[in-house]
Amino acid sequence: MTAPNDLSRTLTLARAETTLLLRNxxxxxxxxxxxxxxxxxxxxxxxGAGLPALVMAMLTGTALLFVVYYTLVTxxxxxxEEHYLKRLYTSTARPVTILLAMVxxxxxxxxxxxxxxxxxVAALLDYRPSWDALLVxxxxxxxxxxxxxxxxxxxVFTRTxxxxxxxxxxxxxxxxxxxxxxxxxxxxxxPAVLLAQLTPMFPVVDLVYLGVAGIRITGDTVAGSELLRTxxxxxxxxxxxxxxxxxxxxxxxxxxxxx
Amino acid sequence: MTFSARTDLTVDVRGLRRRYASQGRRGGRDxxxxxxxxxxxxxRRGELYALLGTNGAGKTSSLEVxxxxxxxxxxxxxxxxxxxxADRQLVRPRIGIMLQEAGFPGALTVTELARTWQRLLVDxxxxxxxxxxxxxxxxxxxxxxxxxxxxxxxxxLALAIMGRPEVIFLDEPTTGLDPQSRRTTWxxxxxxxxxxxxxxxxxxxxxxxxxxxxxxxxxxxxxxxxEGTLAEIVKSQPSQISFSLDxxxxxxxxxxxxxxxxxxxxxxGHRRLRLETFDPQRVLGLLLSWAGDAIRLSDLHVVPxxxxxxxxxxxxxxxxxxxxxxxxxxxxEMIA
Numbered sequence: 001m002t003a004p005n006d007l008s009r010t011l012t013l014a015r016a017e018t019t020l021l022l023r024n025x026x027x028x029x030x031x032x033x034x035x036x037x038x039x040x041x042x043x044x045x046x047x048g049a050g051l052p053a054l055v056m057a058m059l060t061g062t063a064l065l066f067v068v069y070y071t072l073v074t075x076x077x078x079x080x081e082e083h084y085l086k087r088l089y090t091s092t093a094r095p096v097t098i099l100l101a102m103v104x105x106x107x108x109x110x111x112x113x114x115x116x117x118x119x120x121v122a123a124l125l126d127y128r129p130s131w132d133a134l135l136v137x138x139x140x141x142x143x144x145x146x147x148x149x150x151x152x153x154x155x156v157f158t159r160t161x162x163x164x165x166x167x168x169x170x171x172x173x174x175x176x177x178x179x180x181x182x183x184x185x186x187x188x189x190x191p192a193v194l195l196a197q198l199t200p201m202f203p204v205v206d207l208v209y210l211g212v213a214g215i216r217i218t219g220d221t222v223a224g225s226e227l228l229r230t231x232x233x234x235x236x237x238x239x240x241x242x243x244x245x246x247x248x249x250x251x252x253x254x255x256x257x258x259x
Numbered sequence: 260m261t262f263s264a265r266t267d268l269t270v271d272v273r274g275l276r277r278r279y280a281s282q283g284r285r286g287g288r289d290x291x292x293x294x295x296x297x298x299x300x301x302x303r304r305g306e307l308y309a310l311l312g313t314n315g316a317g318k319t320s321s322l323e324v325x326x327x328x329x330x331x332x333x334x335x336x337x338x339x340x341x342x343x344x345a346d347r348q349l350v351r352p353r354i355g356i357m358l359q360e361a362g363f364p365g366a367l368t369v370t371e372l373a374r375t376w377q378r379l380l381v382d383x384x385x386x387x388x389x390x391x392x393x394x395x396x397x398x399x400x401x402x403x404x405x406x407x408x409x410x411x412x413x414x415x416l417a418l419a420i421m422g423r424p425e426v427i428f429l430d431e432p433t434t435g436l437d438p439q440s441r442r443t444t445w446x447x448x449x450x451x452x453x454x455x456x457x458x459x460x461x462x463x464x465x466x467x468x469x470x471x472x473x474x475x476x477x478x479x480x481x482x483x484x485x486e487g488t489l490a491e492i493v494k495s496q497p498s499q500i501s502f503s504l505d506x507x508x509x510x511x512x513x514x515x516x517x518x519x520x521x522x523x524x525x526x527x528g529h530r531r532l533r534l535e536t537f538d539p540q541r542v543l544g545l546l547l548s549w550a551g552d553a554i555r556l557s558d559l560h561v562v563p564x565x566x567x568x569x570x571x572x573x574x575x576x577x578x579x580x581x582x583x584x585x586x587x588x589x590x591x592e593m594i595a
Contacts, residue, residue, distance in 0.1 A: 003381050086328075
């Protein structure tokens with residue numbers, strides 16, 4: 001038996017986390033079923049040529065919200081409330097290893113859902129991905145980082161698993177309302193659209209649209225250096241949310257329940 | 260290999276203080292609560308140090324800093340020659356920690372958790388051996404949530420010893436155990452000491468400290484107010500000679516016993532007298548000759564000074580100007 005390193009410790013803890021998630025039927029159902037259930041509903045909406053983009057954006061968005069964000073908030077709070085997080089904090093694993101291991105099973109599920117989504121879109125909507133579709137990967141990776149950090153930050157304000165239903169609402173609402181997922185951004189006044197671009201789900205949806213349909217979620221067509229600038233801006237917003245979330249986590253994250 | 264007196268020290272704590280920031284109040288005067296108010300602690304290899312004290316005395320707050328789970332507000336901690344907070348990657352593989360709250364995910368089975376824990380360790384002992392040592396081998400496939408409180412405590416101990424620690428922290432390891440399991444745990448702790456492990460133990464069972472500890476520290480209001488071997492601590496406590504006397508018998512003669520303090524308690528027409536002395540043999544002789552054949556000393560007890568007596572005496576003393584810790588909202592400094 002070789003000495004464990006950070007990677008092997010992450011995998012060990014992720015494996016235990018997977019077992020725990022699978023034994024929690026509620027959490028498993030929400031994480032596994034929400035994204036694929038939402039997608040067929042969207043597909044019924046009139047979207048014209050943009051349907052593959054709409055489906056993929058919807059899938060990526062809901063998967064980040066319900067698989068990564070909501071599930072991680074509830075599971076992290078549950079582990080904290082049963083003092084398991086504090087036990088892990090006493091272990092040989094680094095704190096960041098513990099926090100990464102908790103999200104790892106959720107990232108695997110996210111990847112599976114996105115791959116299945118791509119397959120379904122390609123088969124049913126006759127979609128042929130180009131190299132631009134790699135932007136969906138960028139959206140998923142940076143989005144996952146941002147929503148991982150935001151989930152950990154949300155646990156700071158969440159006392160119990162039950163109260164997570166309430167404490168996750170603000171970010172869920174912001175994500176749904178200002179990303180173009182549920183409300184057409186054209187309905188918003190211009191200054192609001194500008195602000196919406198700084199919210200943590202807009203860049204994800206925007207990057208998926210650029211990757212799949214070649215247009216922005218706002219409907220603008222961008223190409224050349226304008227495209228590069230848009231992609232970098234979206235990426236910067238997601239990195240910004242990641243950094244902001246981790247800053248709060250570093251200062252305020254709790255490894256044990258409040259006494 | 261020989262150890263110099265210096266390298267023999269596994270725990271070296273100097274002037275340790277820990278202050279919790281108070282919640283809610285921002286700005287203005289710091290209304291935080293200082294749970295640990297300057298403790299010094301040195302522990303050698305193969306030594307068991309028992310840290311005693313009432314609830315809220317600061318035992319767990321001190322342990323968390325010594326273990327490296329939190330930063331001290333002031334003072335220094337050296338654990339196996341390193342700062343346990345800054346150098347956690349160096350220190351953690353060499354120590355074992357058993358927290359007061361076990362912290363188990365109830366949905367995992369005993370073996371699943373034990374294997375997970377084992378894979379995190381650098382030089383782990385076999386899971387089967389460790390579970391057998393704490394008497395849980397027959398419960399291997401049971402969900403942790405189904406274990407009794409005592410069984411969970413023993414699982415916790417199993418995980419703490421799995422990494423062959425050089426220093427092990429046991430925060431109330433036998434709470435909730437039946438007398439037999441408690442003795443099994445004591446045997447296990449003696450085994451660790453024989454392997455030169457340093458053991459830091461907190462307990463509410465004073466008998467446990469009496470049986471196991473090489474040295475004892477009694478904490479009160481954030482300070483170690485008494486420290487020494489059991490004999491040294493008990494030496495400060497007088498022996499107690501107590502007996503009942505029929506009413507009507509004049510006890511004034513007893514007050515002449517030099518060096519003995521006389522206490523009288525009257526309860527429901529029943530009179531019980533107690534003599535406190537550091538020379539029980541002489542005072543008992545005087546008492547018996549005073550009574551002679553005429554006076555009956557019923558229910559006569561001679562009890563040597565005890566750890567419990569010392570503990571209660573310290574617990575009863577209050578330091579003026581301190582705040583109550585029990586209902587204090589605290590904010591431990593444990594950050595990622």
